[in-house]
Amino acid sequence: MSDEPLSLRTYLEQLRQLPPTEFVRVEKEISPVHEACALMDALEKQNRRPAFLFANVRGSALPVVSNIFASRRRMALALGVAENQFSATLFAREAQRIPPEIVAASAAPVKQVIWRDDEIDLRRFPAFTHHADDAGAYITGGLMAIRDPETGVRNVGVYRHWISSARTLGIHLSESSHANLIYAKYCARRQAMPVAITIGYHPAFYLGVLSFVGLEVDEVEVAGALMQRPVPLVPCETVDLQVPAHAEIVLEGFIAPDERAAEGPIGEYSGTYGYQDAAPVIRIHTITMRRDPIWLDIFAGHPDHQLLGGTPRLASTYRAVRVACPLVREIYMPTAGVGRYICYIAIKKRFEGEAKNVACAAFGADPFIKYVVVVDEDVNIFDDSEVLQAIALRSRADSFFMIERAKGHSTDPVALDEYLTHKIGIDATRPLKGYPKEIAVPGAETINVKDYLPEF
Ligand SMILES: Cc1cc2nc3c(=O)[nH]c(=O)nc-3n(C[C@H](O)[C@H](O)[C@H](O)COP(=O)(O)O)c2cc1C
Structure with missing residues (x-):
């Protein structure tokens, strides 16, 4: 990797080298209210999911x-590796934490422009309104940094931020998020919680801070591990927090311990609307940004959101399932399961029953997972039809087992009593003994198709 500070811009430069299947630029004027999302959705329905740059x-x-x-190819690019190296790289780097470094404001492009108090109108930003029943424009690409008041450890995550007025944002804090736990600590102390929301930075940073690590871990160190360098952070103007110096935009503010207002709905990763609730309110009093900032949207409720949320957590699930079976080959949460509810795991099975242990380990590692399908290593788990075929051929009804009323998540459209669910593990691995020989065509692996069909 070069020494140029990584940013959304350095990544966009790389994207520009890719074919239109991965990156397109839209010059025609487009509305942030539904129209941009309609274009992305129309292509998605044709199974085309490029990254978009809306210039106008x-x-x-x-x-x-x-x-x-x-x-996944673009997420791999963010780590500087080919797609087939993505999982191994993500899992290996996640554990090699690299602390951030602090740089001066003069070296931080995100400080080029500063707006304070009355100068601020969040409605001037091109935040998209994504779905028909959304409450309005949402910041979906924001990384909110906070600090645990007891330990001083930093916490960063992506949370939906509804632009509710010129200087206020609604926020949804899921019951299981660390941010919710930390906010409760501020409330218990009757203190306002300072926040800094970064919008637009290198995608490896997003993948790093969304990893599933303990409350005691600074997620910026995980991001540094994925970026393979200390993340340059710069102190905020008005809150005791630091943010990426090469980000596009940063919103500084606080959440009072007692203020609540209606927030939502917004289309969620589950493909259904997240409920409206009396939610905390963020008051923004300072904005710092580049002279020519780029806005980063995450297409809420769609693979953009599902894969970003579903991929970083695989590193901790992988660690847990490797204890159950050392020969785990690959792990994936497909968009067919909205990146949360279905987990495919490929293993080299050595013992009968091992696949069931693997499924149990995955359930323990990630409460969102409702179905785990364990397959043999010859199954390509990035192809849903191969996994289905393994279920059809290598499992019976008694290869399924159920855990009743385990912790799921409140966004699950069919959750019981708010967040409980039943979970099903499926052992779709071949029995070690007695499975019939599988057919194979000699030469199919090595034949050069172009010798016979040059047009292919
Ligand atoms: C696009 C996107 C939107 C998200 N929105 C929310 C949200 O509104 N509330 C929430 O609690 N988590 C949300 N998440 C999930 C959190 O970012 C994720 O669980 C993160 O790890 C939470 O960090 P924490 O446990 O350190 O607070 C979202 C994730 C993505 C990718």
Whole structure:
């Protein structure tokens, strides 16, 4: 990797080298209210998921980038590796934490422009309204940094932020998030919680801070591990937090311990609307940004959102399942399961029953998972039809087992009592003994198709 500081821009430069299947630029003027998302959705329905750069979004001078996380190839590019190296690289780097470094404001492009108090109107930003029943424009590509008041450890995550007025944002804190736990600590102390929301930075940073690590871990160190360098952070103007110096935009503010207002709905990763709730309110008092910032949208409720949320957590699930079976080959949460509810795991099975242990380990590692399908290593788990075929051929009804009323997640459209669910593990591995010999065509692996069909 070069020494140039990584940013959304350095990544966009790489995307520009890719074919239109991975990156497209839309010059025609487009509305941030539904129209941009309609275009992305129409292509998605044709099974095409490029990253988009919308150069001309109505009502704003800022270009908008969206859908960058909707392909594993692009996430691999963010780590600087080929797609077939992505999982191994993600899992290996996640554990090699690299602390950030602090740089001066003069070396931080995100400080080029500063707006304070009355100068601020969040509605000037080109935040998209994604779905028909969404409450309005949402910041979906924001990384909110906070600090645990007891331990001082930093916490960063992506949370939906509804632009509710010129200087306020609604936020949804899921019951299981660390941010919710930390906010409860501030509430218990009757203190406001300072926040800094970074919009637009290198995608490896997003993948790193969304890893599933303990409350005691600074997720910026995990991001540094994925980026293979210390993340340059710069102190905020008004809150005791630091943010990526090469980000596009940063919103500084606080959440009071007692303020609540209606927030939602918004289309969620589950493909259904997240409920409206009396939610905490973020008051923004300072904005710092580049002179020519780029807005980053994440296409909520779609593979962009599903894969970004579903991929980083695989590193911790992988660690857990490797204890149950050392020969885990690959692990994936497909968009068919909205990146959360279905987990495919390929193993080299050595013992009968091992696949069941693997499924139990995955359930323990990630409460969102409702179905685990364990297959043999010859099954390509990035192809849903291969997994289905393994279920059809290598499992029977008694290869399925159920765990009743385990912790799921409140966004699950069919959750019981808010967040409980039943979970099913499926052992779709071949029995070690007695499975019939599988057919094979000699030469199919090595034949050069072009010798016979040059047009292919
Ligand atoms: C696009 C996107 C939107 C998300 N929105 C929310 C949200 O509104 N609330 C929430 O609690 N988690 C949301 N998440 C999930 C959190 O970012 C994720 O669980 C993160 O690891 C939470 O970090 P924490 O446990 O350190 O707070 C979202 C994730 C993505 C990718």
